[in-house]
Amino acid sequence: MLYESVIGLEIHIQLNTKSKMFCSCSNDIWKKPPNSLVCPTCLGLPGALPVPNKEAIKKVQLLGLALNCTLNKNSHFARKNYFYPDLPKGYQITQFSDALCEKGRLETSFGEVAIRRIHLEEDTGKSMYTKDETLLDFNKSGVPLAELVTEPNITSAAQAVEFCKKIRELARLLGVSNADMEKGNIRLELNISLRKEGEKALPNYRVEIKNINSFKFLKNAVAYETKRQEELLKAGKEVLQETRGWSESGKKTVSQRKKEMENDYRYFPEPDIPPLEFDEKYVGMLKQELSQVLFYKDKNISEASFEKSKITKEKITYSMNDENELSKLVKEVIAENPAPVSDYRMGKENALQFLIGCVMKKTKGQSNPKMVLDIIKSLLE
Ligand SMILES: [Zn+2]
Structure with missing residues (x-):
């Protein structure tokens, strides 16, 4: 009997905001002296008031938009009650x-991998265990x-790793996280069960x-757990519904x-x-910001393919960040595209993205979209 794994992933991504989620403490915590970046709010002292970080909310929403999610117009935070020394x-x-x-x-x-949800929460403290x-x-x-x-x-493990790598790449491209796994910026959990092929x-x-x-732990955990569950099923036994932890030193899940003790x-x-x-x-503004980031992505991709096809850089004739040169090109684009121009004047913000795209094309992605945006706006107003 052949079995197939059925795997869902939970990916925790630390956002690279300036301050923490509900207070003004610095979020740049890597290698800082223990307990040096704390205040009554992030220590959870009674009476401290949490204030949500707008930058963190926006970063999650940008990630969601890039992954074709629906953004909820109404959302709220909730308390998940449990005690742990680091909480x-x-x-x-x-x-x-x-x-x-x-x-x-x-x-x-x-x-296609379907994404159920992306939510925002606060990380907990860190416990370190010494001998006693x-x-x-x-x-x-x-x-x-x-x-x-x-x-x-x-x-499969290979599919799980591919998916996680894509999310890591996207988080970096969007600038929402440093996405450095060695610093714990991305942590994974998975749920896995087997069914007959x-x-x-x-x-x-x-x-x-x-x-x-x-990613190495991820591969090892899926391989170990698939084999463990397969052996149980082949022996006619049931696999218990439970939470297990991956032990890299023991190369097994523990x-x-x-389920009966589920919190x-x-x-x-x-x-x-x-x-x-x-x-x-607000959502329109986020979409505009996302499309600007994606211009940069297109630029990177086309540069990579230039290198591959060994077309020399001289072929890109301009490095376009000179305002006069850019203005000339923007005027050309405005003259060539009367319909989008009038759409924009009627209040259709999308038309602006189209015009920016035309300028980016003329400069082979070498100009700064923010500068282009400012020049188009000043010329059309
Ligand atoms: Zn704090």
Whole structure:
């Protein structure tokens, strides 16, 4: 009997904002002295008031838009109640229903992977274990964290790694995270179960694997867990629904929590933070920002293909950031495109993107889209 793995991923991405999620402490925590970047809010002291970081919210929404998600116009934060030494206030501020982004997708070499949601939450502190002590560092407490959850559309370790690499690349391209796995900027969890090859229905159990901090761990964890579950099923046994952790030193997954002991987090709306509302104008602005970033991406891709085809750089005749030269080109584009120009004057912001695109084309992606945007606006107003 042949089995196929059914895998869903949860990717935690630390956002590279200036300050933390709900306070003004610096978010640049790497290698800083323990407990040097803390305040009453990120320590969770009673009475401290969390204020959401708009930059973090925007970064999650940009990521969501790039992954074809729907952005919820109304969203809110929730409390997830549990106690852990590195979460001394007894709850984590996260999102439960109406996450910032829902129902996206990403094209891969093995087909489309559906994205269930991307929500925003605060990271916890860090516990370090010595021989006879546990040390706590709260610098990481309150770092903004995007959590991206996929549908179980993945069937192998290679596919899981490809998907995660694409997300890492996108996070870097959009500038939402440094996405450095060695610094813990991206952490993975997965759920995995097996079904007989050819079956379509989802298996009636799933095993969650936590503590995966590298692509190597991800590959090893999927290989180990597939084999463990396959042996149980072949012996006619049931696979228990549970949470397991990956132990890289032992090269195996270890049971952490059985289903019967599943935590009841008792989520409820965070009473200290008003609900979030986003209007059309705001979402339009985000879309415009995203399309500008994607211009840069096109530029990088075309430069790479120039190199491959050994066309020398001299063929790109201008390095276009001279304002006079750019103005000349913008005037040409305006003269050549009367319809989009009048659309823009009637208030259609999309037409502006088209005009910027035309200028970028003329300069072979060598000009600064922000400069182009400013010149077009000044010439049309
Ligand atoms: Zn703080």
